[in-house]
Amino acid sequence: MEKYIEILKASGADAWEIIDTKTTGWEFYFIGRKLDQNRAKNVEHVTLKVYKLSDDGQSLGIASAEVAPTESPEALKKIAADLVYQASLVKNKPYRLNTPKKAEPIKAELRPLAEEAKAFIEAMNSVHETETEDLNSYEIFTNQVERRLINSEGVDITEHYPSSMVEVVVNARKDGHEIELYRLYHLGACNPKTLKEDVEETLQIGKDRLLTKPTPALGKAPMVLSTDAALEVYNYFLDNLNAAYVVRRMSSFEPGKPLAEDIKGDRINLEALRVLPDSPSNFAYDSEGAPIRDTVLIKDSVPQEYVGSRMFAQYLGLEDAFSVSNWKAGGGSKPAAELRKGRFLEVVEFSDFQVDSMTGDIFGEIRLGYFHDGEGNVTPVSGGSVSGNMADNLAEMYMSTELRQYSNAMIPAVTRLENITIAGVE
């Protein structure tokens, strides 16, 4: 690290930043229950970023380079000199980098990779399969990461954390017909109980997918979400609080201004959290050195604070803003069972559900849904698509009182949007 600091100090840059991320990782790939391949890695990524003010101080240039740990000192000096030149070519509105600020360190339990890997393998071994629902294949990635950030203003932060990922494909079959479902879990350390429960729930969903009929064309109808697809809905709110969206005039969210008039449904509550158990994103500081605070972002459908990167936060005059790592969307007024009433479609499996944060457009092809006809009949369905826009749903959406965690987010276990177009296949 010292070599990078010395070179940047001597480069002529007006400010600089170094991010050094060291990762040791173990990976295991399975076909069925058998090991396809095992892999290990030991790598380091170093990014140098320089800032150069114009002669009149009215603009700020930014240039960055990822440098290989094997670069020679001579090559590094040339890279730094090139960065200063490159920065002089682009003109941004000036802003200041973060200065050192105290934050309570987060104590991450880092077990040796062998123990962590063993826990993941055993958790997957414990998943109960049946004759008709089983694991097609799965991949386990477990990493230990050391991230150090240093900048020219005196910030010097090192954080150690676990970062893991499990990809699972399950099959279910009946009468010669077989289907598959896909899951990708981003995790911190291994929580065997949660992983086993999530995978076994997926096996059950797979069983239901075998019983589907074509989705009817319901036209405008309520849609219920009860899986990680609902993250897209809440990410829409989070993105629209981002200073970059606001500066670019892509967001109309304003602190103190309600998201909608005449709200009939539940009100949105959104918080940023420093720590969420089992999250892979438990950090005391964001990637630019700003302390992460437990912060209310939206209260009762009224935005409270913007978040985001240093550059755009400064453009809005925000000194204490930060980039969100963990977050929580609050529950509504009714339990999940109350939200599953009347005529609606609950979709539990999409090809790729998306809510475009900039346009608010909602899309997704239905792989498995449950059509509730309002008279007590429930039919598993597949095919067709859902579409709509968040703007048409802000005044009436409902969230369950129960919450559920997905990776770095805690959200209502059930979310109901009232104004969705459902294109069937019949």
Added chain:
Amino acid sequence: MKAPFSEYLNSLVPGLRRLIELLEQDFDYVSVLSTDSKGLAVRISQHSKSVGNKTMTTERGTVVRVYKDGLYCEYAMDRFDPAAPEAAAEEISKALTAQLEVLKATGTAVYETGRLEDEPLELFVEKEAEQLPEEAKLQELVERLTAISDKGMTLSGHMLDCMANAQSTHICKLFLTRNRYLRQSYVYSEGSVAAVVGRDGQNKFGYKSVSGLCGPELFDTLSNKVEKAVEDALTMLDADRIVPGEYEIICSPEVSGLIAHEAFGHGVEMDMFVKGRALGADYIEKRVGSDLVTMHEGALCAENVTSYAFDDEGTLAGDTIEIQNGILKTGICDALSALRLGVKPTGNGKRENFEHKVYTRMTNTIFDSGSDSLEDMIKSIKFGYLLEGMESGMEDPKHWGIQCILQMGREIKDGKLTGKVVAPVIMTGYVPDLLGNISMASPDRLVFGSGGCGKGHKEWVKVSDGGPYLKTIGRLG
């Protein structure tokens, strides 16, 4: 000029050869892939401007693959010292031995695979490029992109931002075994213009791109794209919602490319055959499309962002005809999957970078052209849509479902474009129906390489795809 091969990689060769010798004392097969790919990325918008050297494919590192007792293992590192191969061999053996102990403790069985062939082969390829990203005229490029962004802002009072991006990467890869010594160097570039417009709280986004197997000289063509990007964004601002249903459709080349990629790109990646995850395995030599459907896949079948000479397992690039006149002929395959299936690899073994595992991946996936004019296609439609612009797609190889999110549909009534536009459009359906209903194809075709492709929701690699205008029937929502 030739894009010169990395001197850094040349300097590693003696040390890597020694590393292979050392590891062969314990393993039955050893291969090494070393990479040194440099890049350039310039991003200009009205609110943020930056220059960097990182693109999706820049990297420098080494991955070692070893084989013993039916099992392949890999170790990725970025500090290989050619003067100390013994230390690297020890580091690799120590890590893999520790992993095997965990596998033994958990009672893990191995999916046994045969040993890869190691036929002798030497190859040195340096492809042509007018400029290199390392030597680009940066000041001119920044000024050009700034002018594009500024011009975009003048084209409408509804403009919120106009982004102009340029990226270029000089790929250098070295593949070594006891008998194979392969080196390649090439440059690819991609650029885009994105216009964001807003009115009455509603935002829309227009996007145009360029890509090619060439250097930063490609960006000379980017200025021509800004008007169309702004026009598309404004068109979408005035668009209606589509009435969901099944329609006669004409797919523009960009949409045809997305269908090629999602339908019979992912659908015939043969590592999915090994896992029983693709319906395509049961349909070889069976009809999956109309007579007009012929589809190619391979690094050699087009010159674009992923037109390499050999893949990340040292297999030479190919040009595979996946579908010929509607009949599914074969899939594409990485080397290990080929061993397991008893077929020849097709040169489609790719990694996100040296840190990642090889999977069967697409390169260029392209529909063949036909002989019908776009005008005749439009004339033939009673009520339908001309579909333009792609946003994203998702495959479902197990069930041959497809989801394509498209920018817009231009309404056609009684053989004429009405001027009415619907947006956005989600096209879903069953792949054999979509391809089986192709009834017209235009003689021209285009290839697009500005996007990335994931396997599931990870493992991002560069791909290109394309085709001609195609007329078919699709379910839109």
